[in-house]
Amino acid sequence: MTKILKSNSAETNETFSARKGKVYLVGCGLGDAEQLTLKAYRIIREAQIVLYDHLITDEILALIPSQTRKIYVGKPKNCHSISQERINALIADYASQGFSVARLKSGDPYIFGRGAEEALYLGEQGYQVEIIAGISSSVAGPACAGIPPTARGYASSFSVVSAHLKDAKFNTDWLPLLKVPNHTTVVLMGLSLAGAIRKAALQSGVPKDFPVAIVANASRPEQQSVITTVSGLAKAAKNVQGPAVIVFGDVVKLYGKLPQYQLQQVSFY
Template identity: 45%
Template sequence: MEVILPQNKMIQPNLADTSSARRPGLVYLIGAGPGDPELITVKGLRALQKAQVVLYDRLIAPELLREAPSDAELIYVGKGADCHTLPQEQINALLVQYAQQGRTVARLKGGDPFVFGRGGEEAQVLAEAGIPFEIIPGISSAIAAPAYAGIPVTHRDYASSVTIVTGHEGKAASPPVNWDALAALGGTLIVLMGVKALPHFTTRLIAGGRSAQTPAAVVQEGTTIRQRVVIGTLEDIAARADAAGLSSPALTVIGAVAHLHDLLAWYEGADQQRNIHE
């Protein structure tokens, strides 16, 4: 599929601009879904189509940006591993600044804004500044990427619970992930943003009592034409993913449901199935 870059003019944010309107504009915090541009909700798409300013993340599909009005200002605020275009505090300031100018702002975020998307922080800043906002949920990669890999996160015969955690534990004030407790919990475990930490948390889960033979899968760039899947066990999934050269963005599925991939895999990439079996 040919990808055409958006025609809208790309601008650099001007944090020095303090102009404001009497009545602030509306900010939409939109979940754009996990990668496939068709997975955005109808409500999210409608909000994007009437935005005057769009602040968008790294994994937003170019096709979605083309849905913004032709005169909308598109501002890239994406974050990659150890590479942040703007600190979160400046993104927050931009949302407030443009809304105070009376403009309609779309904050276009991958996945769901409130599932490790820092949407809660942005909503707090807007509320404290008296800016009206609306949350438009999106399809989280935690659910969609396994689905595109043929892995149901719950299944009557295999898992009656699913737990979603981050594998990227920073220096935030929140408590660290308790891998020992998760090992004893059972069910399906979804680890987001944890490719580099795979050796660490798989070892911790085994040490905590989770069977080393528990099925596991890593899904890279799920729901896109670049999707790749590696299947293994808790004991060897880190080595398999490394050997296959998988990298961010990717998530890990741990639990009995992962073995259903071979039976239920239905999604093909650009021209062939992008599944890797070692």
């Protein structure tokens, strides 16, 4: 276990290690610091230990005071340098020493962020945990590109799904949603599987011209939108660098008619 040799607190080591620190699982949204909640901003500024993912932007990391201990626990695709079990143990170890710990997560901790796993583990170990919700890319990603997940006459409901299952298996359970009338389907973690999604969707009877949008790096300077169809999805995805969300549905037709977050790169396929 990692041990802290010197505390930032004025308390003695004996007193400090005799109590448990509180843990905050902090949703940091898309990356724009101005989209942090006030509570997320305060915890980032006040926590004594900060563990952060690889999608946390430099803009948000710059908010962390210089005296705060910062620990990178990112798990980029195909390069998991640290296991989830190790992350859980690190959080618990610092909290056991009495430190307040902020675990920064991109988006929202409970939307495919494994926040539930961390909260369950820490709760079972007797630590006090607070969840600070963040803006999920499933909603804000399309909105940044001027694509509303719901809009009268286009979609009266929407779903959020992951293209990945445990052990990197391809999830196809959501494909029937593409046939639901007046419905939007937002796919997370699907960019690298665009070819497989295209093939499976066409095989299941989804029309070739069904509208699709890929929104990458939403709210960041390199934000990019690609407007395409199911047929062109695989080709379109080759020109995109993630992280990205994929939006299926007639709401994609509203692209260019509604406000966008900022100037961005746009392609049509």
